[in-house]
Amino acid sequence: MSSDPFAAPRAAHGRAPNVFRSDEWIPMRQFDDSEEVDFVVVGTGAGGGPVLAGLAEQGYSVVGFDAGPYFRPLQDFASDETEQDKLYWNDDRISEGANPLTMGGKNSGKAVGGSTVHFAMVSLRFRPEWFKARSTLGYGADWPLDWREMWDWYTAAERALSISGPITYPWGPKRPRYPMRAHPINGAAQILARGAEAMGYSWTETPLATVSAPHGDSSPCVYRGFCRFGCSTNAKQSQLVTFIPRAIEQGAEIRDLAMVGRIEVKDGRVTGVHYQREGRWRFQKARNVVVAGYAIESPRLLLNSATDAFPDGLANHSGLVGRNLMSQSNQAAFGYMDEVVRAYKAPPSTTITEHWNYEDKKDFHGGYCWMAQGPLPIETTTIHTGSQGLWGSALRDEMLRYNHMVGLKMVGEQLPNPDNRVTLADDTDQYGLRIPRITYAWGDNDKTMINHALDQMVTSLGLVGAKDIFRQENDMNHLGGTVRMGFTPEDSVVDRDCRSWDIPNLFICDGSIFPTVGGVNPSLTITAIAMRTAARIGAMARRGELSATAKRTAHA
Numbered sequence: 001m002s003s004d005p006f007a008a009p010r011a012a013h014g015r016a017p018n019v020f021r022s023d024e025w026i027p028m029r030q031f032d033d034s035e036e037v038d039f040v041v042v043g044t045g046a047g048g049g050p051v052l053a054g055l056a057e058q059g060y061s062v063v064g065f066d067a068g069p070y071f072r073p074l075q076d077f078a079s080d081e082t083e084q085d086k087l088y089w090n091d092d093r094i095s096e097g098a099n100p101l102t103m104g105g106k107n108s109g110k111a112v113g114g115s116t117v118h119f120a121m122v123s124l125r126f127r128p129e130w131f132k133a134r135s136t137l138g139y140g141a142d143w144p145l146d147w148r149e150m151w152d153w154y155t156a157a158e159r160a161l162s163i164s165g166p167i168t169y170p171w172g173p174k175r176p177r178y179p180m181r182a183h184p185i186n187g188a189a190q191i192l193a194r195g196a197e198a199m200g201y202s203w204t205e206t207p208l209a210t211v212s213a214p215h216g217d218s219s220p221c222v223y224r225g226f227c228r229f230g231c232s233t234n235a236k237q238s239q240l241v242t243f244i245p246r247a248i249e250q251g252a253e254i255r256d257l258a259m260v261g262r263i264e265v266k267d268g269r270v271t272g273v274h275y276q277r278e279g280r281w282r283f284q285k286a287r288n289v290v291v292a293g294y295a296i297e298s299p300r301l302l303l304n305s306a307t308d309a310f311p312d313g314l315a316n317h318s319g320l321v322g323r324n325l326m327s328q329s330n331q332a333a334f335g336y337m338d339e340v341v342r343a344y345k346a347p348p349s350t351t352i353t354e355h356w357n358y359e360d361k362k363d364f365h366g367g368y369c370w371m372a373q374g375p376l377p378i379e380t381t382t383i384h385t386g387s388q389g390l391w392g393s394a395l396r397d398e399m400l401r402y403n404h405m406v407g408l409k410m411v412g413e414q415l416p417n418p419d420n421r422v423t424l425a426d427d428t429d430q431y432g433l434r435i436p437r438i439t440y441a442w443g444d445n446d447k448t449m450i451n452h453a454l455d456q457m458v459t460s461l462g463l464v465g466a467k468d469i470f471r472q473e474n475d476m477n478h479l480g481g482t483v484r485m486g487f488t489p490e491d492s493v494v495d496r497d498c499r500s501w502d503i504p505n506l507f508i509c510d511g512s513i514f515p516t517v518g519g520v521n522p523s524l525t526i527t528a529i530a531m532r533t534a535a536r537i538g539a540m541a542r543r544g545e546l547s548a549t550a551k552r553t554a555h556a
Contacts, residue, residue: 199460
């Protein structure tokens with residue numbers, strides 16, 4: 001078999017890669033396309049991975065599809081910024097609007113494990129009030145979930161991902177101790193802490209999904225700094241090394257390099273999925289389908305699955321599929337210290353302040369946090385060219401100060417707007433499928449928050465002696481919305497259990513179901529909701545609400 005993960009599927013012939021051992025394999029059950037499995041899960045990231053594992057562990061027959069390859073972390077991930085572009089969803093997309101989104105590494109992934117293979121591992125809980133943002137804070141939309149229930153699922157997700165974090169967390173209701181100790185803080189993180197204290201704000205070590213001590217087959221973080229890429233030591237607790245192995249062990253099948261292009265529907269129920277693998281289109285029969293492709297690919301799949309009975313796309317009676325796309329603001333402030341900082345060492349965000357997530361005396365809705373930053377050299381050059389307009393000798397001279405550079409970067413909540421949306425373009429991709437057209441513009445509230453955060457971060461750096469401070473004013477990252485969760489078929493696409501209002505055996509479970517995105521990284525919330533969804537589906541089946549689903553009683 002070729003060593004190139006893109007050459008041919010690796011999960012095949014009754015086996016899948018052992019992600020913890022070079023060149024080794026683990027047994028994997030395989031299903032025939034004509035065999036009607038209980039569940040097909042489209043996507044294997046933060047939404048799909050826990051659903052796959054949760055359903056397989058309850059004894060259901062499950063097949064997980066991912067358009068990307070099945071990487072071997074110990075062999076496929078080099079310490080090279082450009083080499084790891086292979087982890088992103090770089091297929092053609094049309095991005096437009098007043099503030100068009102840059103698609104790629106900060107908001108997508110194309111691999112078994114999804115974008116968690118390269119995410120920054122920041123694992124934060126929502127502020128409880130955000131689940132009722134409209135009712136309690138006067139903006140956005142309410143979630144049909146109670147924060148108290150979510151608090152328990154957050155704890156379960158933190159345990160499943162072996163989160164390393166502080167002994168106590170300064171904000172929000174009390175929570176259990178994190179499973180693993182916090183990571184030591186690097187030079188940039190120390191400067192964040194000093195700046196926060198100078199402003200009178202609390203700070204703490206950032207909860208991270210990378211192990212700080214040996215854990216199972218995962219070695220501890222070695223602080224090499226390539227943390228927003230594939231982790232070559234398996235310290236990063238991505239879905240690839242956590243929920244996916246669990247799912248396979250319990251009888252699930254994973255199909256890599258398998259692009260799902262359309263969901264088949266008959267008599268008001270889904271019957272399976274059409275997918276392309278090894279150059280040909282195939283059809284997998286299924287009693288239920290769970291879509292977990294994230295905020296662009298999930299609505300794209302629903303829209304591309306339109307039929308005479310569902311001319312506007314599946315699950316789209318409300319007309320909301322694709323609407324209310326939200327990104328998160330990711331602007332930053334950078335400066336230079338007299339002392340050497342070497343901000344690239346260790347994970348890039350080992351300290352955080354959530355002051356403005358929990359302080360409501362401000363002239364905008366929503367909240368934001370900021371974290372220490374340690375961009376690697378190539379990313380740093382793009383910051384200088386994009387934010388300062390530096391090229392040639394001026395850029396070279398600036399990069400000579402790289403080891404003294406320090407940065408603070410926000411994750412800020414942008415508000416839902418139905419005009420920010422995903423639709424289908426007439427252009428098609430390599431699979432012959434219509435590509436997504438992504439329309440995005442910042443609102444007045446978004447702009448006010450960004451300016452507020454930039455002013456705060458600049459002030460913080462100045463208070464600790466940073467010089468030549470400059471702003472990165474145009475950067476965005478994580479996505480949410482487009483298949484929102486809600487209370488009725490008129491105000492949403494799915495209910496509180498991620499179940500389509502229109503098609504009873506169709507579920508959508510990923511960041512696309514977020515009614516609001518909050519001011520923290522979304523991966524932990526996606527994981528917690530996915531774990532809850534798998535449990536809720538099992539409860540529905542036990543009550544006979546999924547009568548077409550037969551429980552599998554034995555593994556092959």
